[in-house]
Amino acid sequence: MSSTPVFAAPSESSVESRPPLLFALPKGRIAEESLALLEKAGLTGPLDTNSRKLVLANTDNSIGFVMAKPWDVPTYVEYGAADVGICGLDVLRESGRRVHEPLRLPFGHCRLSVAGPKDRPDTPLRYASQPRIATKYPRLAQEFFRKRGVNAEVIGLSGSVELGPVLGLADLIVDIVETGSTLRANGLVEIRTILDVQAVLIINRAAYQLKSEQIQGIIERIRAVI
């Protein structure tokens, strides 16, 4: 402590300009609806999401917004790098992150389902001794099968999971289903729903207590418009 710090602390100005509350929003699928909801709740005006700035602020600089990869939102919020976030319930449950989740939001509706080839014999999933499951959700997939006493071989993929059964990589898939058209196009049918998904508002556990006034304000304003 006695010697001079080598790593500079954030300078005064950058500390001052950082809004007191940080909101992590997911890029992509539910970004538009998230922003529309926040505007409707009066939390922000239109944000220029194409801006190169990493942190966008609302007009009175009381809330900053960061656009993050959807899968990173629960991480930002659990660590307190962002105080509040919006993400899909699928992403939140798969991440296993410990956050508060006061509200579900009226968009991003879909299902996380088990699907398989349409000519698959019509037998219960628990009859298979070691099914191979291709998925972007290894944790939820493993949990679903383990609960049924099945030790599934879960094969983690990062996209185009439907290819798994087509190419013979996997017997089944666990993936997000919205309309089912992607499944049909690949000769797959939905077998069982694992999780009904929609967008969810998440809050860092410490911020929930330390910034409770602002955060309760945000919750109330969003609750009023959903």
Add this chain to the structure above:
Amino acid sequence: MQGQIPFGVADYFWEEALQRQELIANLLATFRAWGYGDVTPPAFEYAASLTAQASASLQAEMYRFLDRDGSTLALRPEFTTPIARLAGTRLHDWPMPQRFCYGGSVFRYVDPQAGRQREFWQAGVELIGAPSPDADAEVLALTAEAMKVAGLTDYRIVLGQIRYFGGLLAALELTPEQADSLRWAIERKSEPALADFLRETPLRTGQRQAVEALPGLSGGDIQQVIDQAESHCLNTEMHRALVNLRGVVDALSGYGVLGSVVLDLTEIRSLGYYTGISFEALAPESGFSIGSGGRYDDLVGHFGPAQPAVGVALGVERLLLARQRQSGQFASLQPTPPHALVISHQNPAALAQVQRWRAEGYRLQMEVNGREMADILVYAKQAGIAQVLVWEDDRFSAFRRQSDGSFESTSGEISFDE
């Protein structure tokens, strides 16, 4: 593998190690000033002792291994259980209450997060044999004191009382599944999950109102929260929880730390371990709790005569991280240089003088490589040493580092930079 270390552990050295040791020393000095006595439990012991009351998740995080005789051992994942074992099995006839403090590393098989590796450090206290709200308040006040000693300027303690929720669960007469879904909804502060519970669970009006009131039972206005909770008591257990809380708050007000305390009756993590108050210490800019504690009246009884107990464990890494973020002062990632490098020629008078300076608290390093003066000055410059003392003609002469990095001979009394 040579030279590598396993995932989840770290070497701490130089200033980072110094800060850690100093923090633990300061915390222990504070605990001792409050009358707590040191205890150092073993780093590993029988797994069965350590799992006496551990939650499923903590049990899953324990490092277990076999002793040569086949018994299962585990590295300590926390200090409370070993201390409860010690008090229960060996110190049960010593007058109560007994106070213990500790600082050391614990081991958990978890993904490293928020300054925490798989080996991380805790400092804390246990107060055994005192059931009173005064004992709860002492541990809370000591937690607040420890935050200040650790250099935190801004912190909050979120206080809960598990018996209020426990009493409510009993009063609702739920099935285990219903109780789980209520607990889950409250833990995650999830309004839709609570709405689902209320829709799916048949409840009488008073019961329903008590559940609906739960999410509102938190805030900094402690009296108001307690009064509100009082109006929804369904049995004596819930009422007793609030009587205890009022006692704790009364006792705390004298310590002058109530301003940092937030009451939250929905803080119900570790249900089944804590039996009274439970609390977490939080700091802004740090998303994780930096310490937690509470009352655990059922633990000591696993090892001997039952004793009420209350304690707190603070995360040393998280305290350091929170302090860095609040002060902007980061560890220098350099060794702390000595005040001077000394060339004594092993002269007894020179060595005696060096010993006197050391006793005054100055850090003095001896030249032991027998180098030429020019080489010594190069070394002193590289190592960040500000002064070189040379013994000649029965006295020390000093060479001080100048702003350009060169060393100049200086005259007059020897002095050291603070």
